[in-house]
Amino acid sequence: MKSISLLGASGSIGTQTLDVIRAHPDRFRLVAASVGRNVEAARKLMAEFAPRLVAVADRGAYETLCSEYGGRTTVVYGEDGLIEAAVHPDADIVVTAVVGSVGLVPTLKAIEAGKTIALANKETLVVAGHLVTAAAEKRGVPLLPVDSEHSAIFQCLQGEKLEQVDKLILTASGGSFRDRTREELAGVTVEEALCHPNWSMGAKITIDSATMMNKGFEVIEAHWLFGLPYERIDVVLHRESVIHSLVQFRDTSVLAQLGTPDMRVPIQYALTYPERLPLSAAQPLDLAAIGSLHFAPVDFERYRCLRLAYEAGRRGGSLPAVLNAANEEAVAAFLAGRIPFLAIEEWIERALERHQPISDPSLEEIRAIDADTRAYVRTLLS
Numbered sequence: 001m002k003s004i005s006l007l008g009a010s011g012s013i014g015t016q017t018l019d020v021i022r023a024h025p026d027r028f029r030l031v032a033a034s035v036g037r038n039v040e041a042a043r044k045l046m047a048e049f050a051p052r053l054v055a056v057a058d059r060g061a062y063e064t065l066c067s068e069y070g071g072r073t074t075v076v077y078g079e080d081g082l083i084e085a086a087v088h089p090d091a092d093i094v095v096t097a098v099v100g101s102v103g104l105v106p107t108l109k110a111i112e113a114g115k116t117i118a119l120a121n122k123e124t125l126v127v128a129g130h131l132v133t134a135a136a137e138k139r140g141v142p143l144l145p146v147d148s149e150h151s152a153i154f155q156c157l158q159g160e161k162l163e164q165v166d167k168l169i170l171t172a173s174g175g176s177f178r179d180r181t182r183e184e185l186a187g188v189t190v191e192e193a194l195c196h197p198n199w200s201m202g203a204k205i206t207i208d209s210a211t212m213m214n215k216g217f218e219v220i221e222a223h224w225l226f227g228l229p230y231e232r233i234d235v236v237l238h239r240e241s242v243i244h245s246l247v248q249f250r251d252t253s254v255l256a257q258l259g260t261p262d263m264r265v266p267i268q269y270a271l272t273y274p275e276r277l278p279l280s281a282a283q284p285l286d287l288a289a290i291g292s293l294h295f296a297p298v299d300f301e302r303y304r305c306l307r308l309a310y311e312a313g314r315r316g317g318s319l320p321a322v323l324n325a326a327n328e329e330a331v332a333a334f335l336a337g338r339i340p341f342l343a344i345e346e347w348i349e350r351a352l353e354r355h356q357p358i359s360d361p362s363l364e365e366i367r368a369i370d371a372d373t374r375a376y377v378r379t380l381l382s
């Protein structure tokens with residue numbers, strides 16, 4: 001029996017993780033969970049899974065839940081509450097499924113507490129990959145990828161020697177606007193941007209996919225998870241999201257992991273690794289019905305966010321933290337209808353140009369840079 005702490009239980013990855021836990025009650029037990037502001041989701045998971053602890057983002061949600069459930073489940077709130085969920089003494093494995101850099105500190109604390117990490121929150125590695133991987137190595141804690149591309153690479157690497165890898169190839173769907181020219185992006189709406197062709201995901205990552213910042217983040221995530229330099233991490237456009245990613249070895253052999261686009265598969269693999277369990281809810285792949293798969297090179301001018309992410313990753317230091325903070329603010333402004341789609345990349349570029357990079361930033365420096373970048377980007381609105 002594995003005991004799970006699930007951070008971000010009310011989100012897209014969070015609810016699919018609950019599906020996996022629900023499907024294997026003999027294997028998994030939910031001991032702690034967090035939601036942000038979705039009190040109804042907290043209510044439901046407390047009634048169904050009776051976790052020992054639930055963290056919510058704010059005091060209002062905390063008071064509501066305490067008055068209803070006093071005693072049965074401990075309710076906590078705020079940043080400290082999220083950390084309490086992450087380090088819960090009964091948890092063996094922590095699924096990091098909150099969105100954004102708010103996931104960084106709880107993940108570091110969970111690592112320090114010796115928890116296995118099932119990592120969905122890619123922003124954690126973008127912002128502070130050097131700190132997170134060093135902490136995991138020092139504590140001997142596995143970082144198991146949940147992100148579909150990284151799970152695919154991780155699966156392709158089983159039984160292989162990393163020194164025999166030539167390169168990693170991440171597949172990219174191209175996002176909601178893949179069939180539009182750059183000129184056609186000027187007037188796109190939030191509603192259109194939220195229509196991902198293959199995956200149903202949270203709003204922020206769906207916009208990141210449309211700008212291809214998601215793929216840029218995934219390149220940085222792959223760099224930290226698998227330790228390869230950026231010139232050996234490639235991206236190829238693949239419309240169907242059936243091949244989740246590939247590994248090319250030095251003898252030119254290429255291994256790939258395929259499957260229908262269903263995040264419950266990589267979530268479950270991270271929770272059961274190195275075992276595999278049945279997943280009856282997932283649809284098996286029918287290649288004959290699909291017929292053909294498509295591939296194309298990436299145009300770095302069309303997808304400028306991907307170029308910015310490669311550049312920030314290569315230069316390293318504090319630049320990826322700026323990239324992330326500016327992106328979080330710009331995407332939030334776009335989702336709120338306050339800026340046009342193409343302003344997202346413009347704001348990020350301006351934040352990166354303004355920043356005086358430092359190498360090997362500490363956690364305190366990263367938090368200060370995150371706050372400073374967000375404040376700067378918000379001034380662009382006024």
Ligand SMILES: NC(=O)C1=CN([C@@H]2O[C@H](COP(=O)(O)OP(=O)(O)OC[C@H]3O[C@@H](n4cnc5c(N)ncnc54)[C@H](OP(=O)(O)O)[C@@H]3O)[C@@H](O)[C@H]2O)C=CC1
Nearest residue numbers: 008010011012013035036037038098099120121122201202
């Ligand atoms: N969705 C997917 O298929 C994939 C997602 N990922 C990554 O996984 C992470 C989660 O994505 P996704 O599930 O789509 O996101 P969602 O937006 O669907 O869910 C985000 C979760 O984080 C919580 N949350 C948001 N802000 C805060 C905060 N300030 N404090 C505490 N909790 C907060 C939300 O709570 P509430 O809603 O209650 O406010 C919710 O539980 C992201 O990093 C994403 O990049 C990676 C691969 C695939």
Ligand SMILES: CC(=O)[C@@H](O)[C@H](O)COP(=O)(O)O
Nearest residue numbers: 147148172173174175209214
């Ligand atoms: C499901 C998942 O892992 C997402 O990160 C997905 O990869 C988004 O797809 P694209 O970024 O390729 O559009």
Ligand SMILES: [Mn+2]
Nearest residue numbers: 147148149218
């Ligand atoms: Mn992905």
